[in-house]
Amino acid sequence: MSLLVLGLSHRTAPVGLLERASLTGDAPQRLLHAAAAAVPVGEAALVATCNRIELYADVDKFHAGVADLSVLLAEHSGVDLEELTTHLYVHYEDRAVHHLFSVACGLDSMVVGEGQILGQLRDALSLAQDQHTAGRGLNELFQQALRVGKRAHSETDIDKAGQSLVTFGLERIAEVSGPVAGLRALVVGAGSMSSLAAATLARAGVTELVIANRTPERAERLAATLGARTVAFGDVPAAMAEADLVISCTGAAGIVLGAEEIAAAAAKRSARTPLALLDLALPRDVSAEAHRIDGVHLVDLETLAEAAQSTAAGALDVDAARRIVGAEVDAFGAAQRAAAITPTVVALRAMASEVVGSELERLDGRLPELDGRARAEIAQTVRRVVDKLLHSPTVRVKQLAGEPGGASYAEALRELFDLDPAAVQAVAGAPARVPLQAAVGGDSA
Known part of the structure; x- marks a missing residue:
């Protein structure tokens, strides 16, 4: 591969x-x-x-x-x-x-x-x-x-x-709006990221959790698991005016929360703290103009990217994870290289077995007077000799194949013993590549 x-x-x-x-x-x-x-x-x-x-x-x-x-x-x-x-x-x-x-x-x-x-x-x-x-x-x-x-x-x-992107985003929100606990929250969307956000808010102790989604059934299922309530997707602007925090991640192709709707919601709020918006969608759900609206604090992916650059993770834990990655990459590569030579080794042994079988048949023709016991002893001896001759080289070549550059050993075996590539391919169980359209009966575009 x-x-x-x-x-x-x-x-x-x-x-x-x-x-x-x-x-x-x-x-x-x-x-x-x-x-x-x-x-x-x-x-x-x-x-x-x-x-x-x-x-x-x-x-x-x-x-x-x-x-x-x-x-x-x-x-x-x-x-x-x-x-x-x-x-x-x-x-x-x-x-x-x-x-x-x-x-x-x-x-x-x-x-x-x-x-x-x-x-x-x-x-x-x-x-x-x-x-x-x-x-x-x-x-x-x-x-x-x-x-x-x-x-x-x-x-x-x-x-x-x-931490999760949700938690990271909420920490940026808390820098302006204070702790999430006690806030009224609205989550727009009911996919995996929105569900994670809603669950995180519920654990954080928001006083009210409202969920809106284009498919009401999904919103209702999510709300039922968290003790939240739902609103129709068309009622999001009104629900936004009553919320302290709005998290949006819908996967929509266009803007979900426009600048005019956000400005109107912010104007209706009597609270001193700004309306907090956390946009986790790509493409964005919340208009970037919200950054310039009075009484609104928008945290979006661009904001999070800038904040992440200045946030240092635990160096020791990162180094330990990197060591794990390095060791696993080496082990995976060695296993892949060793596995790649196996079909060649199997094909070599199959060829040796065919040669032994062919020579034993010739012996039967030349010495028809041999009794069954003698034939069996000769056959066993010949096979044992071939197995011993092949054992050390095939074990060693598998070991060598696990090292960097090990693929060359499979090629060397094929060349030295003139192995049929089709036989090696058959052992590998990998059919010749065909266009995907033919394989699945579909259009590629």
Whole structure:
């Protein structure tokens, strides 16, 4: 497997660009199919969060893979390729694995150590599985990344070094509005981030929790679990005027809370503290004009990105997590390299077995007078000799294959013993690559 990662995140791109590049509607599915159908690509997965958009692909050609995936990301995100390219990062093979494992541990998050990324990686894998764009390679890779992330969170205190984006945002709100406890809160949206926000507010002790969502049933289910009440989505402006804190994360393609609605809500408030708005959506739900409205305190992803740069996580916990990532990358690479040579070793032993069988048949023809016992003894002796001759080299080659550059040993075995590539491929159980459209019967665009 030759893993390629191509993407952009809060570390390489301004929030405004991430907002314009965000994938809405069925764009993630269409991008996945287009990526997996590209000529250099065998498998593909997409990680799309409010802080990053990354394509993971198994490619047979590095430069062609980078070129094709860059064009596809530009086409499906709607951002000009030239502008997008200046903010893209590319990782390949071990560096790509290292990047994914770091992401899983929260080391590459806006809020270092946050654990929500594990759920987002699970969602990314599920989407690729559902769309039939992830095969054995990416499945094993993402499953291992999830295990590495869990290990980092269980063996270090990186959870204390970081926190969820919701908690981080509420801390920025508290700097102006004071503690969340005792506030009246409105949550707009009922997806995973909004649900996390609502649950966090309930635990924090808000005096009132109101939930609004375009699909009322989802809002009602969430409200029932938290002892909250719901309002119709069309009544959000009126509910906003009665709230002290509004958190919005809907996944809508356009602005949900406009400047005029926010200004009107702020004007109706009699409280001295400003109306606090926390926008966790990408693209944004809350108009950026709210930053300039009197009586309003807006914290959005751009604000959080700036604050995160000045927030130091626990250095010891981060270092410990990084050591875990380094060790896991080495172990994963060694296991992958060792596994890659197994089909060649099996094919070699199968060829040796065929040669032994053929020679024993010739012996039967030349010495038909041999009795059954003698034939069995000769056959056992020949097979034992072949097994002994092959044992040490095949064990050693598996060990060597686990080291960096170990792939060359499989090639050496194939050349030295003139193994049929088709036989090795058959042992590996990997059918020849076919276009994704033919495999799933769908359109790539």
